[in-house]
Amino acid sequence: MLNISKNSVSEYIDLSKFKSGKEIFNKAYHKRFKSFLLVFSVIMLIILFLPWTQNITSSGSVTTLKPNQRPQTLQSQIPGRIEQWFVQEGDFVKAGDTILRISEVKSDYFDVELAQRTNVQLDAKSSSVSAYKNKIQALNNQISALYNERRLKLEQAKNKLKQAHLKVKTDSIDLEALKIKADIANTQYNRTVDLQAEGLKAVKDVEDSRNKLQEASAKLVSAENKFLVAKNEVINSELAISTLQATYADKISKAQSDLYATQSSAYDTEVQVSKLETDLANYTKRSSLLYVTAPQDGFINKAIKSGIGETFKEGEQLVSIMPSNYELAVEMYVKPIDLPLIHVGEDVRVQFDGWPAIVFSGWPNVSYGTYAAKIVAIENFISPNGKYRVLLSPNEEAAKWPEAIRVGSGAKTIALLDNVPIWFEIWRQINSFPPNFYQPKVAPTKK
Template sequence: MPFAEHPLEETNPLTASFRSFRRVQTPRTGRVLARWLAALGVLAIGAGFLPWTQNIRSTGRLTTLRPQDRPQDVPSTIAGRIAGWRIREGQRVKKGDTLVEISEIKDKYFDPQLLERTREQLAAKISALEQNEGKTVALGDQQDALRSGLAVSLDKARNKVAQTRLKVSSEEAGLRAAENDFAIAQRQLDRQEELYRQGLKSLTEVEQRRLKFQESRAKLQESQNKLGASRQELTNSQLELSSLQAEYQDKLAKSESDRRSAVAYQFDSEGQISKLRNELANLSIRAGYYAIRAPQDGYVVRALKQGIGEIVKEGEAVLTVMPIAPELAAELYVQPMDIPLLSVGRKVRLQFDGWPALVFSGWPGTSFGTFGGRVAVIDNIDSQGQYRVLVTPDPELEAWPQLLRVGSGVYGWALLDNVPIWYELWRQLNGFPPDFVGSPTDQSGKGKSEKKADKSAAEEDAY
């Protein structure tokens, strides 16, 4: 560059005569760099006032919102040996399709006719119960007959006692008559002997009177004997009446004991019949467990057992089935300090593994390859120091890809408030948490600036 073109030679004639001043000059590249730096500085300061969307970043994986849509291990209800496979891995199955067939390994169920034999035992026990019921009815009829016989026998014995009492009364009357006759004969004999001693009666008349006196004594003795026999008969009748009731009571007690034994056997038979029915039902249900069936429509993901003849235990998983068309949800894990900033319904942007994306977390509208979602569930307890959050598709935005699979990785950004970039940089440099934003379902209808204005007005009023 010629010295004549230097600005100092034109603007400052005092220094133009000095050769050193003519050689000192500012390079053109430095001036350009200064202008660029100034322009970048102005742009940086201007960009500091651009809006930035605060967000909470988290990672997780795809899962399902409903538990029945998640991969399910299909267990074997009973212990057995694998007899055959009816599917292959990756095959689509319908609910009720046979997946695996198993055979018995317990000797208790080896008999192939076990169901029929159990039915025979049940039928025999039912027949025995019916016969026992007939025996119970017969014993009841026997007791009724004994009670009827007891009533008749008691009436008969009471009649006999009454007749014997009448006979005793009659014998007592005859005894009193015989005693009167004997007393009269005694007095007559005494008078005849007195007259005989006086010589007024002959010995023949006295002997005749003595004969009649002996006859009267014999009649008196006979009447006493008859009365004694009648009284003894009355006592025997009374004893027979008492013994008759005791005898029938013994028969009735024995019959009642037999009836109660029959009833007890009947109850025991009913219990055994119920047990046999239960066993028969269990055997019938167990027969249906020899085939492991699909619990719902889905795909066979993985076989957890291999080959033929392998033993499986009760409740042991045999294979895994993935349901068809699950209701997907993103399972994200959030730090405890960020949980208060989230609420059900909060909007979230998601990036799925395998889908290319260009993400600007602070400018979700300019991002490419991300999908929208809303917070559906926030756990109330932590899981290994983090809280689980389930995010479902946002019905107002684009649908999630159809080829997503449960278990793939997910990156999420829970969208919060819009702040200037300078404020966000200042917050992160100082380690402050994002601003708290109320629930999106807040019905107050006021924005953040209006709420801040209300808060300032309230503080001024307080002062």
């Protein structure tokens, strides 16, 4: 019966006559199973030809669409010491609200009236600038007066020189006239002497002629002396003009030297005034930096530097703040091999951590608990994790994202690609082929 031996009993005994044989050999046990296999095969064959959406799954996190809406830390531009906190973690603050007060740790700024004292120095230096400007104006007036006086003196000296030249000319004419008279007197004397020798003139006539000749000679000598004196006056006038020019040139040069020295001092003082103005502005600004304020409306997340009396350097993080107004987004990372398949404006399904979901990655329409998103930006440079960062924003035409989502929570993304039959997807997965490379029908516009 167990077919252990080569001798068969069925040749001699009819097993179907027995009760157990009737129960076994007269019933068709495999007909239902065969029908089940047939129906299952048909269903599987139909399923193989159903459409399947190729996709790229990735993990990401919730972030904000704009950089100014993301969590940020507040730093101090100056080193200091924490003196007083005005908030606690979890508080809501408005833009401009004071978060904490700090004090100076550098000895150069310990003076609480440093700005006022600098302002006093600035006023004093500004007065010095005004005084220098008045002195410059006075020196300019003095130089102008010297120029005017020199002009008048030169005109006077030139007039005197002209008079001297005219006098020389007059004296020279008088001298020539006297020379002629002297020559005539000499001729008359000689003629009278000759006539007296011939007996035609008396001795008295000769003496009168000699007397006239002496008088003419004396007048001629006097005229020559007068002419030389006039010529000396011309030379003296020319010398006076030269001396006058040299004297006033020296006076004007000295006044101009004083003017330039004063202008140089005024410029130095203006530089000091400008430096004091800069120092005053810096001190005033530094005084305002002793209070750390909120840059925008938000919630205090965490006090990174805590306590009273703790010191810190400039640029160190003091407190973390989360803006209250923000637009949610999701950042996901894709492998470089999948980057050519990602395009701006394409649809992506997002599953958030903490929200129950039933996901059919190839059939997004029948998935439950996923939310629609669109690709808004693709990073052009690879991230430190070896993948490319892709930024997603909510699809306004689909259901809204849950309001309780917080920035920083985890998310899983399914980037929807091309539609293919299921048998093709199974064949691709078995052969470890990448998804189909394709281009969108409408090229996305570059922003």
